[in-house]
Protein backbone atom coordinates (compact mmCIF):
# COMPACT_ATOMS: atom_id res chain seq x y z
CA UNK A 1 0.00 0.00 0.00
CA UNK A 2 1.70 3.27 -1.02
CA UNK A 3 2.43 5.81 1.72
CA UNK A 4 -0.80 7.79 2.27
CA UNK A 5 -0.54 11.39 1.22
CA UNK A 6 -1.96 12.71 4.46
CA UNK A 7 0.22 12.62 7.60
CA UNK A 8 -0.69 10.89 10.88
CA UNK A 9 -2.42 13.88 12.46
CA UNK A 10 -4.55 14.47 9.35
CA UNK A 11 -5.52 10.82 9.29
CA UNK A 12 -6.49 10.90 12.97
CA UNK A 13 -8.53 14.08 12.51
CA UNK A 14 -10.23 12.73 9.38
CA UNK A 15 -11.22 9.53 11.19
CA UNK A 16 -12.67 11.56 14.05
CA UNK A 17 -14.48 13.87 11.62
CA UNK A 18 -15.98 10.89 9.79
CA UNK A 19 -17.62 9.88 13.08
CA UNK A 20 -19.54 13.15 13.21
CA UNK A 21 -19.70 14.61 9.66
CA UNK A 22 -20.88 12.69 6.55
CA UNK A 23 -17.65 11.41 4.97
CA UNK A 24 -15.73 13.63 7.40
CA UNK A 25 -16.22 16.60 5.10
CA UNK A 26 -18.61 19.47 4.63
CA UNK A 27 -18.54 19.20 0.86
CA UNK A 28 -18.18 15.86 -0.94
CA UNK A 29 -15.35 16.70 -3.33
CA UNK A 30 -13.09 17.37 -0.30
CA UNK A 31 -13.27 13.66 0.63
CA UNK A 32 -10.55 12.70 -1.88
CA UNK A 33 -12.54 9.61 -2.87
CA UNK A 34 -10.52 9.29 -6.08
CA UNK A 35 -7.24 9.48 -4.15
CA UNK A 36 -7.81 6.94 -1.40
CA UNK A 37 -10.11 9.05 0.75
CA UNK A 38 -7.67 10.47 3.28
CA UNK A 39 -7.49 14.21 2.75
CA UNK A 40 -4.92 16.35 4.56
CA UNK A 41 -6.52 18.61 7.16
CA UNK A 42 -5.36 22.12 6.36
CA UNK A 43 -4.16 24.32 9.22
CA UNK A 44 -3.28 27.62 7.52
CA UNK A 45 -2.54 29.47 4.30
CA UNK A 46 -0.36 32.41 3.31
CA UNK A 47 0.00 33.77 -0.22
CA UNK A 48 0.16 30.85 -2.66
CA UNK A 49 0.94 28.26 0.06
CA UNK A 50 -1.08 26.16 2.48
CA UNK A 51 0.16 24.05 5.40
CA UNK A 52 -1.55 20.95 6.75
CA UNK A 53 -1.76 19.87 10.40
CA UNK A 54 1.30 17.65 9.95
CA UNK A 55 3.35 20.61 8.80
CA UNK A 56 3.40 19.61 5.10
CA UNK A 57 3.42 22.70 2.81
CA UNK A 58 1.85 22.83 -0.63
CA UNK A 59 1.63 25.36 -3.45
CA UNK A 60 -2.14 25.75 -3.67
CA UNK A 61 -3.98 25.60 -7.02
CA UNK A 62 -7.41 24.99 -5.44
CA UNK A 63 -7.49 28.35 -3.60
CA UNK A 64 -10.68 27.43 -1.74
CA UNK A 65 -12.19 26.35 -5.12
CA UNK A 66 -11.51 29.67 -6.78
CA UNK A 67 -12.27 32.58 -4.41
CA UNK A 68 -8.67 33.44 -3.44
CA UNK A 69 -7.66 35.45 -6.50
CA UNK A 70 -5.06 37.36 -4.45
CA UNK A 71 -3.89 34.34 -2.44
CA UNK A 72 -4.37 33.32 1.19
CA UNK A 73 -4.53 35.87 4.02
CA UNK A 74 -3.71 38.91 1.89
CA UNK A 75 -2.91 41.70 4.39
CA UNK A 76 -5.25 44.18 2.69
CA UNK A 77 -8.13 41.68 2.70
CA UNK A 78 -7.54 40.80 6.35
CA UNK A 79 -7.33 44.49 7.30
CA UNK A 80 -10.64 45.24 5.56
CA UNK A 81 -12.34 42.33 7.31
CA UNK A 82 -10.94 43.37 10.70
CA UNK A 83 -12.12 46.97 10.20
CA UNK A 84 -15.63 45.81 9.38
CA UNK A 85 -15.72 43.17 12.16
CA UNK A 86 -14.89 45.86 14.72
CA UNK A 87 -18.20 47.49 13.79
CA UNK A 88 -20.16 44.29 14.40
CA UNK A 89 -20.58 41.02 12.51
CA UNK A 90 -23.94 41.67 10.90
CA UNK A 91 -27.29 43.42 11.28
CA UNK A 92 -29.85 41.89 8.95
CA UNK A 93 -30.34 45.41 7.71
CA UNK A 94 -29.03 47.49 4.80
CA UNK A 95 -25.35 48.41 5.12
CA UNK A 96 -23.06 50.57 2.99
CA UNK A 97 -20.68 47.78 1.87
CA UNK A 98 -23.62 46.01 0.15
CA UNK A 99 -24.37 49.13 -1.87
CA UNK A 100 -20.70 49.52 -2.75
CA UNK A 101 -20.58 45.90 -3.93
CA UNK A 102 -23.76 46.23 -6.01
CA UNK A 103 -22.41 49.35 -7.72
CA UNK A 104 -19.01 47.75 -8.31
CA UNK A 105 -20.64 44.65 -9.85
CA UNK A 106 -22.80 46.80 -12.14
CA UNK A 107 -19.74 48.81 -13.17
CA UNK A 108 -17.85 45.64 -14.07
CA UNK A 109 -20.85 43.86 -15.58
CA UNK A 110 -23.30 46.41 -17.04
CA UNK A 111 -25.76 43.56 -17.71
CA UNK A 112 -26.40 43.55 -13.94
CA UNK A 113 -28.96 46.36 -14.01
CA UNK A 114 -30.31 45.00 -10.72
CA UNK A 115 -28.32 42.59 -8.53
CA UNK A 116 -29.14 40.70 -5.35
CA UNK A 117 -26.43 39.44 -2.99
CA UNK A 118 -26.79 35.94 -1.53
CA UNK A 119 -24.45 33.60 0.36
CA UNK A 120 -23.55 30.82 -2.07
CA UNK A 121 -23.39 30.01 -5.76
CA UNK A 122 -26.12 27.44 -5.20
CA UNK A 123 -28.42 30.15 -3.89
CA UNK A 124 -27.51 32.40 -6.80
CA UNK A 125 -28.27 29.79 -9.47
CA UNK A 126 -31.39 28.52 -7.71
CA UNK A 127 -32.73 32.06 -7.40
CA UNK A 128 -31.85 33.00 -10.97
CA UNK A 129 -33.82 30.01 -12.22
CA UNK A 130 -36.83 30.94 -10.07
CA UNK A 131 -36.76 34.50 -11.40
CA UNK A 132 -36.46 33.24 -14.98
CA UNK A 133 -39.51 31.04 -14.51
CA UNK A 134 -41.41 33.91 -12.88
CA UNK A 135 -40.46 36.35 -15.65
CA UNK A 136 -41.34 34.00 -18.52
CA UNK A 137 -44.16 32.00 -16.95
CA UNK A 138 -42.45 28.92 -18.37
CA UNK A 139 -41.37 25.66 -16.71
CA UNK A 140 -38.34 24.11 -18.42
CA UNK A 141 -34.68 24.82 -17.71
CA UNK A 142 -31.87 23.60 -19.94
CA UNK A 143 -28.33 22.92 -18.69
CA UNK A 144 -25.30 21.15 -20.14
CA UNK A 145 -24.00 17.68 -19.29
CA UNK A 146 -21.07 18.05 -16.91
CA UNK A 147 -21.82 21.63 -15.95
CA UNK A 148 -22.52 22.30 -12.29
CA UNK A 149 -24.71 25.06 -10.91
CA UNK A 150 -24.75 24.14 -7.23
CA UNK A 151 -26.85 21.53 -5.48
CA UNK A 152 -30.39 22.95 -5.76
CA UNK A 153 -32.80 20.21 -6.88
CA UNK A 154 -33.45 21.42 -10.43
CA UNK A 155 -29.74 21.39 -11.29
CA UNK A 156 -28.88 17.92 -10.02
CA UNK A 157 -29.23 16.42 -13.47
CA UNK A 158 -26.12 15.28 -15.36
CA UNK A 159 -24.17 17.54 -13.03
CA UNK A 160 -20.41 18.01 -12.93
CA UNK A 161 -17.98 18.76 -10.09
CA UNK A 162 -18.46 16.54 -7.06
CA UNK A 163 -21.41 14.76 -8.71
CA UNK A 164 -19.19 13.67 -11.59
CA UNK A 165 -16.30 12.90 -9.23
CA UNK A 166 -18.47 10.50 -7.22
CA UNK A 167 -20.27 9.14 -10.30
CA UNK A 168 -23.57 10.55 -9.03
CA UNK A 169 -24.47 13.03 -11.83
CA UNK A 170 -28.05 12.85 -10.62
CA UNK A 171 -28.94 12.76 -6.96
CA UNK A 172 -31.07 10.67 -4.67
CA UNK A 173 -33.78 12.60 -2.89
CA UNK A 174 -34.72 14.78 -5.86
CA UNK A 175 -38.28 14.01 -6.98
CA UNK A 176 -38.65 13.13 -10.65
CA UNK A 177 -41.37 15.76 -10.78
CA UNK A 178 -38.60 18.32 -10.28
CA UNK A 179 -36.03 16.90 -12.68
CA UNK A 180 -38.70 16.32 -15.32
CA UNK A 181 -38.46 20.07 -15.91
CA UNK A 182 -34.69 20.00 -16.40
CA UNK A 183 -33.27 19.09 -19.78
CA UNK A 184 -29.57 18.56 -20.40
CA UNK A 185 -27.62 18.72 -23.64
CA UNK A 186 -23.92 18.31 -24.47
CA UNK A 187 -21.81 21.44 -23.90
CA UNK A 188 -20.49 23.05 -27.07
CA UNK A 189 -23.15 21.29 -29.18
CA UNK A 190 -25.22 24.05 -30.80
CA UNK A 191 -27.06 21.56 -33.00
CA UNK A 192 -28.33 19.68 -29.94
CA UNK A 193 -29.44 22.94 -28.32
CA UNK A 194 -31.15 24.02 -31.55
CA UNK A 195 -33.02 20.71 -31.81
CA UNK A 196 -34.12 20.97 -28.19
CA UNK A 197 -35.45 24.48 -28.70
CA UNK A 198 -37.24 23.36 -31.86
CA UNK A 199 -39.07 20.77 -29.79
CA UNK A 200 -39.58 22.62 -26.49
CA UNK A 201 -38.80 26.24 -27.24
CA UNK A 202 -42.10 27.71 -26.12
CA UNK A 203 -41.79 26.01 -22.71
CA UNK A 204 -38.14 26.87 -21.97
CA UNK A 205 -37.71 29.52 -19.28
CA UNK A 206 -33.92 29.54 -19.28
CA UNK A 207 -30.77 28.05 -20.74
CA UNK A 208 -28.24 28.04 -17.90
CA UNK A 209 -24.60 27.58 -18.90
CA UNK A 210 -21.11 28.00 -17.51
CA UNK A 211 -19.64 30.28 -20.21
CA UNK A 212 -16.32 28.55 -19.60
CA UNK A 213 -17.03 25.11 -18.15
CA UNK A 214 -15.02 24.50 -14.97
CA UNK A 215 -16.82 21.54 -13.43
CA UNK A 216 -15.85 18.76 -15.79
CA UNK A 217 -12.27 19.99 -15.78
CA UNK A 218 -11.75 23.20 -17.74
CA UNK A 219 -13.50 23.19 -21.14
CA UNK A 220 -13.52 26.32 -23.29
CA UNK A 221 -16.56 27.25 -25.38
CA UNK A 222 -16.13 26.68 -29.10
CA UNK A 223 -16.16 29.82 -31.24
CA UNK A 224 -19.75 30.85 -31.83
CA UNK A 225 -21.27 28.51 -29.24
CA UNK A 226 -22.34 31.12 -26.69
CA UNK A 227 -23.32 33.54 -29.44
CA UNK A 228 -25.50 30.75 -30.86
CA UNK A 229 -27.17 30.17 -27.49
CA UNK A 230 -27.89 33.89 -27.27
CA UNK A 231 -29.59 33.81 -30.67
CA UNK A 232 -31.60 30.67 -29.77
CA UNK A 233 -32.86 32.24 -26.54
CA UNK A 234 -33.82 35.42 -28.40
CA UNK A 235 -35.63 33.45 -31.10
CA UNK A 236 -37.65 31.40 -28.60
CA UNK A 237 -38.21 33.97 -25.86
CA UNK A 238 -36.11 32.11 -23.29
CA UNK A 239 -33.64 33.74 -20.92
CA UNK A 240 -29.89 33.12 -21.23
CA UNK A 241 -28.31 32.63 -17.81
CA UNK A 242 -24.52 32.77 -17.52
CA UNK A 243 -23.39 30.95 -14.41
CA UNK A 244 -20.21 32.96 -13.77
CA UNK A 245 -19.85 31.80 -10.18
CA UNK A 246 -16.44 30.40 -11.16
CA UNK A 247 -15.51 32.61 -14.12
CA UNK A 248 -16.66 35.91 -12.65
CA UNK A 249 -13.59 38.11 -11.96
CA UNK A 250 -11.52 34.95 -12.45
CA UNK A 251 -11.15 34.99 -16.24
CA UNK A 252 -11.09 38.79 -16.55
CA UNK A 253 -12.35 41.89 -14.78
CA UNK A 254 -16.10 41.23 -14.81
CA UNK A 255 -16.35 37.83 -16.41
CA UNK A 256 -16.42 35.87 -19.62
CA UNK A 257 -19.34 37.96 -20.92
CA UNK A 258 -16.91 40.89 -21.15
CA UNK A 259 -14.32 38.72 -22.92
CA UNK A 260 -16.66 37.61 -25.71
CA UNK A 261 -19.23 40.43 -25.75
CA UNK A 262 -22.29 38.20 -25.25
CA UNK A 263 -24.82 39.71 -22.86
CA UNK A 264 -26.87 37.22 -20.82
CA UNK A 265 -30.26 38.09 -19.36
CA UNK A 266 -29.18 36.88 -15.92
CA UNK A 267 -25.74 36.25 -14.40
CA UNK A 268 -24.75 34.26 -11.31
CA UNK A 269 -21.60 35.23 -9.41
CA UNK A 270 -19.79 33.87 -6.36
CA UNK A 271 -16.35 32.76 -5.18
CA UNK A 272 -14.03 35.70 -6.02
CA UNK A 273 -16.65 38.34 -5.09
CA UNK A 274 -16.49 37.00 -1.53
CA UNK A 275 -12.70 36.86 -1.40
CA UNK A 276 -12.96 33.59 0.56
CA UNK A 277 -16.03 34.49 2.63
CA UNK A 278 -19.66 33.60 1.76
CA UNK A 279 -20.78 36.12 -0.87
CA UNK A 280 -22.54 35.33 -4.13
CA UNK A 281 -24.96 37.23 -6.32
CA UNK A 282 -27.46 36.99 -9.13
CA UNK A 283 -28.70 39.80 -11.31
CA UNK A 284 -29.51 41.00 -14.77
CA UNK A 285 -32.03 42.92 -16.81
CA UNK A 286 -34.15 45.30 -14.75
CA UNK A 287 -37.35 44.02 -16.41
CA UNK A 288 -36.49 40.50 -15.23
CA UNK A 289 -35.10 41.32 -11.78
CA UNK A 290 -38.15 43.45 -10.95
CA UNK A 291 -39.88 40.13 -10.41
CA UNK A 292 -37.88 39.74 -7.18
CA UNK A 293 -39.54 40.52 -3.83
CA UNK A 294 -40.18 43.06 -2.50
CA UNK A 295 -40.61 44.57 -6.00
CA UNK A 296 -42.39 41.60 -7.50
CA UNK A 297 -43.98 38.23 -6.73
CA UNK A 298 -40.82 36.08 -6.87
CA UNK A 299 -39.68 35.39 -3.33
CA UNK A 300 -36.02 35.01 -2.35
CA UNK A 301 -34.44 35.90 1.00
CA UNK A 302 -31.45 35.23 3.25
CA UNK A 303 -30.44 35.95 6.84
CA UNK A 304 -26.81 36.48 5.91
CA UNK A 305 -27.30 37.85 2.41
CA UNK A 306 -24.93 40.79 1.88
CA UNK A 307 -23.28 40.28 5.26
CA UNK A 308 -20.99 43.32 5.58
CA UNK A 309 -17.99 41.41 6.95
CA UNK A 310 -18.12 38.91 4.08
CA UNK A 311 -18.74 41.67 1.54
CA UNK A 312 -15.72 43.59 2.86
CA UNK A 313 -13.47 40.61 2.01
CA UNK A 314 -14.90 40.61 -1.50
CA UNK A 315 -14.56 44.35 -1.95
CA UNK A 316 -10.93 44.30 -0.79
CA UNK A 317 -10.15 41.44 -3.19
CA UNK A 318 -11.84 43.14 -6.14
CA UNK A 319 -10.11 46.44 -5.45
CA UNK A 320 -6.74 44.64 -5.66
CA UNK A 321 -7.86 42.97 -8.90
CA UNK A 322 -8.96 46.31 -10.34
CA UNK A 323 -5.39 47.60 -10.33
CA UNK A 324 -3.95 48.25 -13.79
CA UNK A 325 -2.23 45.18 -15.24
CA UNK A 326 -3.48 42.76 -12.57
CA UNK A 327 -5.07 40.25 -14.96
CA UNK A 328 -2.48 40.70 -17.69
CA UNK A 329 0.40 39.92 -15.33
CA UNK A 330 -1.32 37.01 -13.58
CA UNK A 331 -2.57 35.52 -16.86
CA UNK A 332 0.82 35.86 -18.59
CA UNK A 333 2.61 34.15 -15.69
CA UNK A 334 0.12 31.29 -15.78
CA UNK A 335 0.41 30.97 -19.56
CA UNK A 336 4.18 30.63 -19.19
CA UNK A 337 3.88 27.92 -16.53
CA UNK A 338 1.36 25.96 -18.62
CA UNK A 339 3.77 26.12 -21.57
CA UNK A 340 6.52 24.64 -19.40
CA UNK A 341 4.13 21.97 -18.07
CA UNK A 342 3.23 21.06 -21.66
CA UNK A 343 6.94 20.66 -22.47
CA UNK A 344 7.42 18.38 -19.47
CA UNK A 345 4.42 16.23 -20.45
CA UNK A 346 5.73 16.00 -24.02
CA UNK A 347 9.20 14.97 -22.80
CA UNK A 348 7.57 12.31 -20.62
CA UNK A 349 5.63 11.21 -23.75
CA UNK A 350 2.29 11.31 -21.92
CA UNK A 351 -0.62 12.96 -23.82
CA UNK A 352 -2.07 15.84 -21.81
CA UNK A 353 -4.55 18.50 -22.98
CA UNK A 354 -4.10 21.84 -21.20
CA UNK A 355 -6.62 24.66 -21.08
CA UNK A 356 -6.61 28.19 -19.69
CA UNK A 357 -9.06 31.05 -19.32
CA UNK A 358 -7.47 34.01 -17.57
CA UNK A 359 -6.40 32.82 -14.11
CA UNK A 360 -8.17 29.46 -14.24
CA UNK A 361 -6.68 26.44 -15.96
CA UNK A 362 -7.00 22.71 -16.37
CA UNK A 363 -5.46 19.56 -17.77
CA UNK A 364 -6.77 16.24 -19.04
CA UNK A 365 -4.79 13.05 -19.51
CA UNK A 366 -6.30 12.61 -22.94
CA UNK A 367 -4.90 12.33 -26.47
CA UNK A 368 -7.96 14.04 -27.98
CA UNK A 369 -9.31 17.56 -27.64
CA UNK A 370 -11.80 17.81 -24.77
CA UNK A 371 -14.91 19.71 -25.80
CA UNK A 372 -17.66 18.30 -23.58
CA UNK A 373 -18.51 15.80 -20.83
CA UNK A 374 -18.26 12.78 -23.13
CA UNK A 375 -14.71 13.58 -24.21
CA UNK A 376 -13.73 14.73 -20.70
CA UNK A 377 -14.94 11.44 -19.19
CA UNK A 378 -12.75 9.48 -21.62
CA UNK A 379 -9.63 10.94 -19.98
CA UNK A 380 -7.17 8.46 -18.48
CA UNK A 381 -8.17 8.13 -14.82
CA UNK A 382 -5.22 6.04 -13.55
CA UNK A 383 -2.71 8.44 -15.15
CA UNK A 384 -4.48 11.40 -13.51
CA UNK A 385 -4.39 9.54 -10.18
CA UNK A 386 -0.65 8.79 -10.46
CA UNK A 387 0.10 12.37 -11.48
CA UNK A 388 -2.03 14.00 -8.77
CA UNK A 389 -0.66 11.68 -6.07
CA UNK A 390 2.93 12.46 -7.05
CA UNK A 391 2.20 16.18 -7.09
CA UNK A 392 0.65 16.12 -3.61
CA UNK A 393 3.62 14.17 -2.28
CA UNK A 394 5.92 16.80 -3.78
CA UNK A 395 3.98 19.64 -2.15
CA UNK A 396 1.65 20.74 -4.94
CA UNK A 397 -2.06 20.90 -4.03
CA UNK A 398 -4.33 20.30 -7.04
CA UNK A 399 -8.04 19.49 -7.04
CA UNK A 400 -8.56 15.90 -5.83
CA UNK A 401 -10.66 15.18 -8.92
CA UNK A 402 -10.03 15.13 -12.68
CA UNK A 403 -13.35 16.98 -13.10
CA UNK A 404 -12.34 20.26 -11.52
CA UNK A 405 -10.53 23.34 -12.73
CA UNK A 406 -7.30 24.62 -11.22
CA UNK A 407 -6.78 28.21 -10.15
CA UNK A 408 -3.98 30.77 -9.99
CA UNK A 409 -3.46 33.88 -7.89
CA UNK A 410 -1.44 37.08 -7.89
CA UNK A 411 0.57 35.49 -5.07
CA UNK A 412 1.92 32.77 -7.39
CA UNK A 413 5.39 33.78 -8.55
CA UNK A 414 8.69 32.38 -9.78
CA UNK A 415 9.34 30.32 -6.64
CA UNK A 416 5.94 28.64 -6.89
CA UNK A 417 6.41 27.95 -10.59
CA UNK A 418 9.86 26.41 -10.02
CA UNK A 419 8.48 24.22 -7.22
CA UNK A 420 5.55 23.13 -9.39
CA UNK A 421 7.65 22.32 -12.45
CA UNK A 422 10.14 20.30 -10.40
CA UNK A 423 7.25 18.22 -8.99
CA UNK A 424 5.56 17.90 -12.39
CA UNK A 425 8.70 16.54 -14.09
CA UNK A 426 8.61 13.44 -11.87
CA UNK A 427 4.79 13.31 -11.76
CA UNK A 428 4.39 13.20 -15.56
CA UNK A 429 6.98 10.39 -15.67
CA UNK A 430 4.95 8.49 -13.05
CA UNK A 431 1.83 8.94 -15.16
CA UNK A 432 3.62 7.89 -18.34
CA UNK A 433 4.42 4.49 -16.81
CA UNK A 434 0.70 3.62 -16.68
Ligand code: KE4
Pocket residue numbers: 027028029030065119120121122123125148149150151161162210214215243244245246270271280404405
Ligand atom coordinates in the same frame (compact mmCIF):
# COMPACT_ATOMS: atom_id res chain seq x y z
P1 KE4 B 1 -21.49 27.02 -4.07
O1 KE4 B 1 -22.92 26.73 -3.65
O2 KE4 B 1 -20.57 25.83 -3.84
O3 KE4 B 1 -20.95 28.31 -3.49
O4 KE4 B 1 -21.51 27.31 -5.66
C1 KE4 B 1 -22.07 26.35 -6.52
C2 KE4 B 1 -21.51 26.56 -7.91
C3 KE4 B 1 -22.31 27.15 -8.87
N1 KE4 B 1 -21.86 27.38 -10.12
C4 KE4 B 1 -20.59 27.03 -10.46
C5 KE4 B 1 -20.13 27.29 -11.87
C6 KE4 B 1 -19.72 26.42 -9.52
O5 KE4 B 1 -18.47 26.07 -9.89
C7 KE4 B 1 -20.19 26.18 -8.22
C8 KE4 B 1 -19.35 25.50 -7.16
N2 KE4 B 1 -18.09 25.00 -7.58
C9 KE4 B 1 -17.59 23.87 -6.82
C10 KE4 B 1 -16.21 23.50 -7.39
N3 KE4 B 1 -16.31 23.00 -8.72
C11 KE4 B 1 -17.52 24.12 -5.37
C12 KE4 B 1 -16.70 23.12 -4.58
C13 KE4 B 1 -17.55 22.20 -3.77
O6 KE4 B 1 -18.64 21.78 -4.24
O7 KE4 B 1 -17.10 21.88 -2.65
